[in-house]
Amino acid sequence: MGRIADAFENARNENRAALVIYLCAGDPDLNATVELVVAAADSGADVVELGVPFSDPTADGPAIQRAAQRSLRGGTTLAKVLETVRVIRRRTDVPILLFGYYNPILAYGEQKLVDDAAESGADGFLVVNLPPEESAGLRGPAVERGLDFVPLVAPTSDPHRIKQAGEMATSFIYYVSMTGVTGSTATDLASASKRAAALQRELGRPLAIGFGVKTKADVATVSPHADGVVVGSAVVQAIEAAASTDEAVAAVRALVSELTGGLARQ
């Protein structure tokens, strides 16, 4: 079992959901990213999704779009993100899921990326615009190398597609809580959480709910039902609002600590 599956297992043993925290690599810069990932891990993040910025993030709302633009202006590349993972690995064992869009991966080379990501200490991939039909070129080498490939299930996915995601998952499945982009306001997180719980039983895999989860109260809504909960835009906004790296680190510590307060199941 990989680090990500272990993290979900540990959370389950502690009778809580796993907390997955999204950060955009290189926002505000890659040195800061090291500190921010370490801070998130120290404050209770079970898994970190490390966003690889892309120029045209069609599934993201304004907060993560801006973070990606800041990061790209600073010169972030996929190769530099992998170097950063290597640095992070000297400081923490928190599972790191590389999260992004397909074109930078295609440009890097799928097999080369899998090899380099494994060597850097990354644990897997989640590629927003790479549905199962198009994913063989990355998923095959990744799974062979022991890295996770995290599929997505959306509210629009039919039973066939849900089953397909279940078969592909090596650790968890990312459950998109609603039709929308990241950072939207969830309309009915409670229903989405219950639906996720039913799918977990059906598929025998943990689900983490993302999109529209921002606060401790949101986390508390999800936690009794789903095995994982993802907070992204709220973290990115806290970093954006900070005047310095130190402030950003403090803000992430405070936010992640607060979010962990919503994880416990009654």
Add this chain to the structure above:
Amino acid sequence: MRYVPRLMQPLESVSGRYGPYGGRYVAETLMPALDELTQAYEESQRDPAFQAELDSLLHHYAGRKTPTYFASRLSEEVGMRIWLKREDLCHTGAHKVNNTIGQILLAKRMHKTRIIAETGAGQHGVATATACALMGLPCEVFMGAEDVRRQAPNVQRMELLGAKVHAITSGSATLKDAMNEALRDWVTNVRTTHYCVGSVAGPHPYPMIVRDFQAIIGRESRVQMLEQAGRLPDAVVACVGGGSNAMGIFAGFIDDAAVRLIGVEAAGDGVATGKHAAPLCAGGVGVLHGAKSYVLQTADGQIVEAHSISAGLDYPGVGPEHAWLKDTGRATYTAVTDDAALDAFHQLCRTEGIIPALETSHAFAYLPTLAKELGPDADVLVCLSGRGDKDLETVIEKLEERG
């Protein structure tokens, strides 16, 4: 009747591949909608009532068929026989309406209650707003703020037609960013909304659907060439941004191996300057807006902003079928600069009394080069994809700059 060129049939599988190109690189949320659209489209192609309604609207409403016109004075000046397929005479002033009437009929068939579209030059936006007004559906159009500025008349037309126009300020504030924003809207409202894509780009089935709806250009002009010229053209020339007018006219001749198919991209300030919109001539293989094709990108796979005087060609990607036609050699692609396109614009105004769109002017700008190669006895068919009223402000600005 649906026209699928024989060359394409084995390639256009369920997954929508053209060789290695095409596919569906989109968020999971959209995948079921693409399946639904594919199915609705396939059914519509077997439904004589749908085809009859489409044909009737194209004829009585959009004004088809459009003429093929022998441009004698231009021919004399350029030095070969030049024939113009007059898509500028379609209702709304460009070929875009061929596709939007078809897609809005499809949207009604799927019981969608809201339409969204992206637009660059505004021609597709106007054509979508027109079809929506015709069929009583609300329409929202995403347009880059830079394009809103340089294509103001089309923004006013869309608003008159009842559409809501969103000016997009992210990125380069042009067509690419409008398409990003349209995709974000679609992923949010996918259950009720049809995304009316304007080019042969995007995820499968869009490149196929838009090609098929535009193939009427090639189908008509092939017959017209045989009737009026007594032969097929030696070459067919069209401008290529996303590539819908080119794909439409190429479709009519793709099985005629002796007919050369030539696509003309926008070289902007010149391909060597890096400021251009010519992914087929000077880009690499990548994935943008749901399909694998040629794109303008950095070595790290970030999309690079395109540069063209023509808003409709100012796009860093191109339809996947063009990528395959390039690789197989069935079509060839070249690029002409902003300045060359402007010269061709003035030439057509002066010699034929036709004001072409700046997009279309790129196709005309390549004709002198082609004439040197083919000689005076060649017949060349050019897709006159749209009229240029919308571009007057840009052209006059440039004239003043040139002095």
